[in-house]
Amino acid sequence: xxxxxxxxxxxxxxxxxxxxxxxxxxxxxxxxxxxxxxxxxxxxxxxxxxxxxxxxxxxxxxxxxxxxxxxxxxxxxxxxxxxxxxxxxxxxxxxxxxxxxxxxxxxxxxxxxxxxxxxxxxxxxxxxxxxxxxxxxxxxxxxxxxxxxxxxxxxxxxxxxxxxxxxxxxxxxxxxxxxxxxxxxxxxxxxxxxxxxxxxxxxxxxxxxxxxxxxxxxxxxxxxxxxxxxxxxxxxxxxxxxxxxxxxxxx
Amino acid sequence: xxxxxxxxxxxxxxxxxxxxxxxxxxxxxxxxxxxxxxxxxxxxxxxxxxxxxxxxxxxxxxxxxxxxxxxxxxxxxxxxxxxxxxxxxxxxxxxxxxxxxxxxxxxxxxxxxxxxxxxxxxxxxxxxxxxxxxxxxxxxxxxxxxxxxxxxxxxxxxxxxxxxxxxxxxxxxxxxxxxxxxxxxxxxxxxxxxxxxxxxxxxxxxxxxxxxxxxxxxxxxxxxxxxxxxxxxxxxxxxxxxxxxxxxxxxxxxxxxxxxxxxxxxxxxxxxxxxxxxxxxxxxxxxx
Numbered sequence: 152x153x154x155x156x157x158x159x160x161x162x163x164x165x166x167x168x169x170x171x172x173x174x175x176x177x178x179x180x181x182x183x184x185x186x187x188x189x190x191x192x193x194x195x196x197x198x199x200x201x202x203x204x205x206x207x208x209x210x211x212x213x214x215x216x217x218x219x220x221x222x223x224x225x226x227x228x229x230x231x232x233x234x235x236x237x238x239x240x241x242x243x244x245x246x247x248x249x250x251x252x253x254x255x256x257x258x259x260x261x262x263x264x265x266x267x268x269x270x271x272x273x274x275x276x277x278x279x280x281x282x283x284x285x286x287x288x289x290x291x292x293x294x295x296x297x298x299x300x301x302x303x304x305x306x307x308x309x310x311x312x313x314x315x316x317x318x319x320x321x322x323x324x325x326x327x328x329x330x331x332x333x334x335x336x337x338x339x340x341x342x343x344x345x346x347x348x349x350x351x352x353x354x355x356x357x358x359x360x361x362x363x364x365x366x367x368x369x370x371x372x373x374x375x376x377x378x379x380x381x382x383x384x385x386x387x388x389x390x391x392x393x394x395x396x397x398x399x400x401x402x
Numbered sequence: 403x404x405x406x407x408x409x410x411x412x413x414x415x416x417x418x419x420x421x422x423x424x425x426x427x428x429x430x431x432x433x434x435x436x437x438x439x440x441x442x443x444x445x446x447x448x449x450x451x452x453x454x455x456x457x458x459x460x461x462x463x464x465x466x467x468x469x470x471x472x473x474x475x476x477x478x479x480x481x482x483x484x485x486x487x488x489x490x491x492x493x494x495x496x497x498x499x500x501x502x503x504x505x506x507x508x509x510x511x512x513x514x515x516x517x518x519x520x521x522x523x524x525x526x527x528x529x530x531x532x533x534x535x536x537x538x539x540x541x542x543x544x545x546x547x548x549x550x551x552x553x554x555x556x557x558x559x560x561x562x563x564x565x566x567x568x569x570x571x572x573x574x575x576x577x578x579x580x581x582x583x584x585x586x587x588x589x590x591x592x593x594x595x596x597x598x599x600x601x602x603x604x605x606x607x608x609x610x611x612x613x614x615x616x617x618x619x620x621x622x623x624x625x626x627x628x629x630x631x632x633x634x635x636x637x638x639x640x641x642x643x644x645x646x647x648x649x650x651x652x653x654x655x656x657x658x659x660x661x662x663x664x665x666x667x668x669x670x671x672x673x674x675x676x677x678x679x680x681x682x683x684x685x686x687x688x689x690x
Contacts, residue, residue, distance in 0.1 A: 201584050227586035239581040241574050252574050255586040258567075304586070 152215070154179045154339050155200065155231075155308055160209035162192075162199050168207060170195045170363045177308060182330070182340040184350045184371065187360035188384060193343045194236060196360070197310050200341075201226050201233045214307065227255055232306035236313050236343075238297035242286035246277055246296050249285055253303030270299040273329055291322035298329065309333060311342040315349070327353060347384065351375045359383055406538045411656050413539050417549030419652020424552045424607040425625055426632035426644040427559060428600030434576040434639030435596035438488065441503040443629060444622020445510035446601050450476055450608025451617035452514065455523045458612075464529040465609040466547065473605035480601025484594045492593075507622075514619040524616035544613035555606045556645060559599065563641060572596065576639060628655075628668065631675045637685030647686060 153176035162170040170192040177183045185193040198204050200211055202223040211218040213229050227233075232253075240249050254266055271278040274295045280288060285296060294314060301309055311330070315323050330353065334340055344350035351357060351371040359367040359374065361383050367374060374380060425447060432440050440446075453472050454465040465472075483506065491502045530543040563569040574582040575592040583589055615621070632651055636643025651671050659667030678686065 203580060203583065222588075223583040224586050224588045227584060233584040235581055235584060239578050241577040241581065243577055244570075244573065248570060252570060252582075252585050252587070300585075 153177060153212075154214055155341065156212045157196070157200065158210045158212070160196065160199055160211060161207040162195050162204050163207045164195070164204060168363070170199070173209070173360075173365055175358050175365070175368075177339050177341050179307070179339055180334070180337060181356060182334050182342070182354040184354035184357040185341070185343045185360060186347055186350055186357055187366075191360040192363040193360055194312055195363075197233070197312055197341065197343060200231065200310065227304055227306075230304075230307035232301040232304050232309050234297050234301040234309070234311045234314065237316065238290075238293045240285040240293055240296055240300070243284060245282055245284055246288070247281045249296055249300050250277070250303050253300035255304045257304075266303050266305060270302055273302070273332070274299055290317050291319060291325075294318060294322065294326065295329075298326070302333070306338060308339045308341060311340065313343050313345060315344060315346065323349075347380070348375075409537075410539050410541075411660055412653060413541060414545060415653035415656030416649060417541070417545045417552075417652070418656060419649035420549050420552035420556065421607055421611060421648075422625070422628055422632055422652050423645045423648025424555055424603050426629040426636065426648050427556065427641055428603040429626075429629050429633045430636065430639055430641055430644040431563075431596050431600045431603075433633065434641070435572060436488070436492075436593050438499050438503065439630075440600070441500070442483075442506035442510060443600075443604065444624075444626030445507050445514075446476065446480070446604040446622070447608045447611070447625055448514060448617065448619065448622040449479070449510065450605045451612045451615070451621060452518065452523070453605075454609045454612035455525055455617050458525045458528070459523070465525065465612050466529065469551070469606060469609040472609045473602045476605030476608075477598040477602040480597040480599070481594045483601070484597035488597065489590070489593070511619050511622075518619065520619060522616040522618045525613055528613050530613060542614065548610035548613065551606060551610045555603060559603065560641065562599075568595070628671065631671060633685075635675050635678055635685055637687040640685070640687045643685055643687030 155175075155177040157173055157175050160170065160173045161168060173192070173196050175183070175185075175196070185196060187193050195204060199206060200213070200218065202218065202221060206219055209219070213231055216229055218226060218229070241252065244252075250267065250270060251263075254263055257263055257266070276292060277296055277299055280292065285293060288296065298311065298314065301311070314326050314330070318326065327349075330340055330342070342350070342354070344353075351374055354371045356369065357371045357374050358365050359380070366383050367377065367379050369377075425443070428446075429440060429443050432438060450472050453475070454468055457463045457468040458465065487502055487506060488499070491498045528544060530547055533540050533542050534546055563572060571582070571587045572592050572595060574585065574587055575589045579589050582592075628651060632647045633644055635651070636645070636647035654674065655667045655671050658670040662669070
């Protein structure tokens, strides 16, 4: 049984439908990537799992629970953690407070200590900045803090929306390693990434969205070789001569 | 002009300032959590004052005694206003939220006028009679109690918001509602809590005021206009800013009332407000 399954999900933002018939699965232990041009519905699909938008059709199941009938604040309790696009830390709180809120309903000091230690082991820099106010840190540090905050609830599935955006190459590498490490620790990952080549290299499977629908899916290694890939990102026949790679075009 | 007189003015200004601050903090709390300006805030004050005055005239109970009950009842009233009215217009356009609280203001004022008439009511021979002399400063007892009560209430609210778990959740919702939802925080309950706490603060302020201020259906307008200026001056949504600005305004209006004429005492307050927002549109402690 998949850990996460969306079945024919349709989403409307306001009165406008922006996602149709999206069915994806994430198996335990997988890294799955959502790819696609800007405005193709990647974040909309991920947000629908956190119940942040309005479903017009379809079902969402996580670990045997019907997510589609839950209010948004009940979703994290199932073991889903969502690191929103552009980190979305609580800007006027300290790193410590941000992480503490990430732990959700956990109040047992022993468990909290364990969770903090895990995050501080992954990101020693956060330990140093524990008392610093979130918006006074660099973009990379804030992204680390956001991922750390997402781990504080000890999730089964970590959903990360564009973790590399605005990061320096050094931080990119660090975040990539962290995601792989978390995956080895048994956490399933669903991520959104603009850099197609990097995302396909990192993930096991991928879904490529275009104009609110899933256009292509399969093993990431296969997709990387697929001629359809360029077609989706360039909206022209594959094989057309161009010096721009899909990776850089996606920016 | 003696130093004693200046001190006298300063102390009574501070006392009034803490009441202004308490009223403004409620407004800042609701704005911070929900981005909604409660135009019926003054009418919440009016209700609290009527409750205190009638508890005294009908039941013989001093506002000092009824204060906790008024505060708790107002908490319930604030929560009810959220669930019965505000929650329904939350997803709507900005102007529907403005009209909702504005409509509530008109309704509550008219309801008070209909029920109690336009007469002024006040508490005579309160338990807190007389004056107190402290180091050359003479102050009426009700105002001392009001100032101390307002400081205590503000301190409690501060501890709740900045030192407790539920306060952290409240701040999380005010700083990033969507992120708070993904952390498992029930934003809807936090909205209700903000309305409840704001109304409870007003309940305390109304009880304390009723000992030395008369109540009539439009009494809210007197205080709430100052409260809006306080919140805007302190920085929208900032509790600390509302406190600082409230105290500053309290002192300023007492001094200007003394040196100019009492009918013009708020002129320098509004002038100061215009001057400050001209250079700092987000207020003194507002987030840029």
